Amino acid sequence: MAAQALTLLREVARLEAPLEELRALHSVLQAVPLNELREQAAELRLGPLFSLLNENHREKTTLCVSILERLLQAMEPVHVARNLRVDLQRGLIHSDDSVKILTLSQVGRIVENCDAVTEILNNAELLKQIVYCIGGENLSVAKAAIKSLSRISLTQAGLEALFESNLLDDLKSVMKTNDIVRYRVYELIVEISSVSPESLNYCTTSGLVTQLLRELTGEDVLVRATCIEMVTSLAYTHHGRQYLAQEGVIDQISNIIVGADSDPFSSFYLPGFVKFFGNLAVMDSPQQTCERYPVFMEKVFEMIESQDPTMIGVAVDTVGILGSNVEGKQVLQKTGTRFERLLVRIGHQAKNASMELKIRCLDAISSLLYLPPEQQTDDLLRMTESWFSSLSRDPLELFRGISSQPFPELHCAALKVFTAIANQPWAQKLMFNSPGFVEYVVDRSVEHDKASKDAKYELVKALANSKTIAEIFGNPNYLRLRTYLSEGPYYVKPISTTAVEGAE
Numbered sequence: 189m190a191a192q193a194l195t196l197l198r199e200v201a202r203l204e205a206p207l208e209e210l211r212a213l214h215s216v217l218q219a220v221p222l223n224e225l226r227e228q229a230a231e232l233r234l235g236p237l238f239s240l241l242n243e244n245h246r247e248k249t250t251l252c253v254s255i256l257e258r259l260l261q262a263m264e265p266v267h268v269a270r271n272l273r274v275d276l277q278r279g280l281i282h283s284d285d286s287v288k289i290l291t292l293s294q295v296g297r298i299v300e301n302c303d304a305v306t307e308i309l310n311n312a313e314l315l316k317q318i319v320y321c322i323g324g325e326n327l328s329v330a331k332a333a334i335k336s337l338s339r340i341s342l343t344q345a346g347l348e349a350l351f352e353s354n355l356l357d358d359l360k361s362v363m364k365t366n367d368i369v370r371y372r373v374y375e376l377i378v379e380i381s382s383v384s385p386e387s388l389n390y391c392t393t394s395g396l397v398t399q400l401l402r403e404l405t406g407e408d409v410l411v412r413a414t415c416i417e418m419v420t421s422l423a424y425t426h427h428g429r430q431y432l433a434q435e436g437v438i439d440q441i442s443n444i445i446v447g448a449d450s451d452p453f454s455s456f457y458l459p460g461f462v463k464f465f466g467n468l469a470v471m472d473s474p475q476q477t478c479e480r481y482p483v484f485m486e487k488v489f490e491m492i493e494s495q496d497p498t499m500i501g502v503a504v505d506t507v508g509i510l511g512s513n514v515e516g517k518q519v520l521q522k523t524g525t526r527f528e529r530l531l532v533r534i535g536h537q538a539k540n541a542s543m544e545l546k547i548r549c550l551d552a553i554s555s556l557l558y559l560p561p562e563q564q565t566d567d568l569l570r571m572t573e574s575w576f577s578s579l580s581r582d583p584l585e586l587f588r589g590i591s592s593q594p595f596p597e598l599h600c601a602a603l604k605v606f607t608a609i610a611n612q613p614w615a616q617k618l619m620f621n622s623p624g625f626v627e628y629v630v631d632r633s634v635e636h637d638k639a640s641k642d643a644k645y646e647l648v649k650a651l652a653n654s655k656t657i658a659e660i661f662g663n664p665n666y667l668r669l670r671t672y673l674s675e676g677p678y679y680v681k682p683i684s685t686t687a688v689e690g691a692e
Contacts (some may be wrong), residue, residue, distance in 0.1 A: 193353060196535050199516040200210045204647075207247060207248065207251075209256070210240075210248060210251040210252065211251065211465065212371045212640075213255055214251050214254055214255055215570075217255060217258045217259070218258075222261060225444075226262045234256065234259060234260075234272065234275070237252050237256055237259075238252075238253060238256070238272075238275040238278070238279075241253075241278075241279070241282060241284075241287055242278075246570050249280055249284055249286070249287065250286070253284075253286045253287060253290050253550075255291055256290060257293075260290075262302075265294075265297045265298045265300070265301040265303075265304040266298075266301065266303050266304040266307070268294055268297070268298060268304070269298045269304045269307035269308060269357075269549065270300055270307055272294075273307070273311060273314065273523060276291050276294060276295065276314060277311075277313055278313050279291030279294075280292070280317035280318065280320075280321060285324070285326040285328070285329055288321060288324070288326070288329045288332075289326075289329055289332060289531070291316070292321065292329065292332035292336060292458060293332065293386065293632060294331060295308065295318060295332075295336045296316075296332065296336055296339070299336050299339040299340050299495075300339065305340065306345070307348070308340065309345050309346060309349050310338065312353070312354070312355070312510060315340075315349060315350075316354075316355065316358050318333050318336055318337060319333070319335035319337065319355060319358045319359055320358065320362060320364050321361055321620055322334060322337075322369060322372050322373060322376070323362040323365040323369045323372075324642070327488045330369075330372055334372060334375060334376045334379070337350065337376055337380075338376060338379045338380060341380045341383070341387065342383060347380075347390045348388070348442070350380075350390075351390045351393070351394050358398075359373060359396075367411075371414055371418075373396070374396070374415070374418050375401045375418060377391050377394075377396045377397060377400065378400075378418045378421050378422050378647055379421075380429060381397060381422055381428065382421065382422060382424065382425045384427070385427040386426055388428065392431070400415055400418060400419070401419070401435065401437055403415050404416060404419055404437070404440075404441075404494030405440045405441075405444065406438075409451075409453040409454075409457050410455040410456060410526050411556075412444075412456070412457040412460075412461075413457040413459075413460050415442075416457060416460035416461055416463075416464055417435070417460060419432065419441075419464065420460070420463065420464045421465055422467055423464065423467060423471065424467070424471065426619065429468070429471065429472065437666075438468070438481070438546075441461055441464060441465075442465075442481045442483055442484070444457075444461060445458070445461050445462070445465075445484065445487055446484050448461075448481050448487070453500070455496065455498070458487070458499070458502075459498060459499065459502040462484065462487055462488060462491065462502055462503070462506055463502060463505070463506060465477065465481060465484040465506075466484075466488075466505070466506035466509045466510055467654075468512065469484075469507065469510055469519075470509050470512060470513065470516065473515065474510055474513070474515045474516035474519045475515055475518070475519050478519050485519075485523070487572055488503050488506050488507060489503075489526055489530060491503035491522075491535070492504070492507070492530050492533050492642060493533065497541065497542065497545055500537060500541075500545065501544075501545055501548050504534060504537070504545070504552045505547050505548060505551075505552065507520070507530065507534070507552055508548075508551055508553075508554075508555040509555070510653075511552075511555055511556040512555045514563050514568065517556065517568070517571065520556075521571055524686070528578050531575055531578040531579055532578060532579070534553060534579065535553075535578070535579030535580040535583065535586065537548075537549045538550055538579070538590065539580070539586060539589075539590070540584070543595065543597070543598065546590070546598060546601070547597055547598060547601045550587075550590070550598075550601035550602060550604065550605055551601060551604070553579065553605050553608070554601075554604045554605050554608040555573050556572075556575060557575060557576060557605070557608045557609050558608040558609075559572055559611075560624050561611055561614060561654075561655070564611075564612065569612055569613070569614060571613075572609070572612060573615075574613075576609065576615070584618050584619070584622050584625070587605050587606060588602075588622075588625070588628070590602040591603055591606075592634075596610070596637050596639055596640050597639075599627070599635075599640050599643070600639050600640055600643040603640070603643040603644055603646070603647050604643060606619075606647050607643070607646050607647045607650045610647055610650035610651045610654065611650055611651075611653070611654040613660060616651070616654065616656060616657060616660040616661065617660055620661050620662075622661055626661065626665050626668075629644075629647060629648060629651065629669070630648070630668050630672050632644075632672075632679065632680075638678075641678055642677055644677070645672075645673075645676070645677035648669055648672045648673055649673055651669055652666070652669040652670055652672075652673045657669070
């Protein structure tokens, strides 16, 4: 098969590739195993195929791209980088986006290879073309270029190539294309900055991080909304948070939230700013964050009482993030009756809101109520029990009702709430004393899709692995749970058939 492909490849070169030869080569290549092609890689001559890409013929281009994709896979990245430099450069300025994507996929292979990446770093023209690909209309092309440049920047040599050469001017030039392209460059800069303090230092010295932060705290509300997402990504790293704090950016974001009440357009950026603090609290210290920036929690309580589903959704998500660890739970508990009212509101929304908001509420409730076994002190167990009872007059029935609705996502989200509390003794007692609940848990006929079966299995596993379950549920029910667990999530009970004499 590989020999036949090589013969066809030579014919393509000799006959200037009429469509018939290209089609035949394409067809044969699909059947050739990649390892066979690798053995013949030294004999592959791809120049004629690359030349055909310059012809303005759609079908030829499509076939050549597909053929090249297969053949290039068989070549070592170092070989591609050294022997196809000119072809790669031409590919990046080709008018057809599929050719650019093919070329960038090869660049991606090269930059992942520590021996081959040097070839790219020494090719200033190729690097320049990759930068200019960020400014293209096709998002896939831009994303592939960003990914390659981000990977290049993982080395000292890559950082120097990008930030200590004319390439930085090219990057700044590309940014002027339009707003969308400017944000793409910011995305690249944040991605590079997040790697290490040294990477961040290169990015700040370039002036591009300062430019991003200036836009974040500027007057354009739509720009703020976009920039806060990128700044939040930077805050995921310890060195990123340190930098933002030192530059006074976190204080500025807090001050903007304070002034949001008098800004009629605050709804554009407020959700992102509140999410920023929610993530900051979990990554650092919930208590310190909430004490230092009290406006954050104040705004969350305001948003939950809002009539705007967007604001409610963000507040719910933020409370879920904040309450995902014990310190965050204790911070929420300290707010007393305000938090109880918030729980009532979340319980109401879980029952009455749109499908999407219901699921977000259920996810937040799961996060708030979950306690790992090693953290189940008497005080914390009393707290989660109290929170659960604040959600509704009969919260267990509320979630059972939601789980019985014919929407898999909703069903799974409700099961997740049960799973979150399944290892807590107070919840096990509630479940055991609720008529039909144990039967519901071990009933496999309720779940019809894979996600639901998996979610039910997680609930059974959480119950069966709890140290208190046998005592509370009783041994017969405990054995039913263990049987369910051992049979796996997708077990189907065999249907027994009885042979009848004389029956056909």
